[in-house]
Amino acid sequence: MLEIEFEEPLSEICDCCGNTTVKLTRFVYENDNAFAIYYIRFTKDHDDKEVLGLVSLGDWGTDEISENRTSFLFKLWFDNENWNVSILDGEESPWNSEILGKILQRQEALKHPWIKDVFHITDHIVEEDQELIKYFNSQG
C-alpha cells in the first residue's frame, strides 16, 4: 500500500513568461517504509497544460545514496477524459541532485523493471495530489 506525504508547495517566477511556477516535493511510503520521492513542477497559464515530474526509486529507507537509486522523468496531462503519462529522456530533467541517482533516458526507462512502480505512483498522483488536481481543474 502506498502513502504519500505532501510538503508545502513552493513557487517561483517562470523565466519564460513571468507566471508562477509551482514546485512540489512528495515522499512516498510503501507499507510505512520510505519507498520513493517525487517532484512535480508546472507553470500556470502556459499554453500546454501539463506537468513535469520525476520519480526516484531505490532504497529511500537509508541515509546513504544507494547504487540502485534510479530516477524516471515524465510528463503528465489530462486529455479526452483520460490521464496520460509519457516517459521523457532523463537529460531533459530540471532536477539533477546526486541523491536522485541515475536519471534514465526514455528507452532505458521503459525497459526497466521498476517502470511499473513509476506508473503505480503516477496512478496515485492523479488521484491524491490535490495541488496537481487543482491545477488541472483550473481555468487557464
Ligand SMILES: [Zn+2]
Ligand atoms: Zn513560462
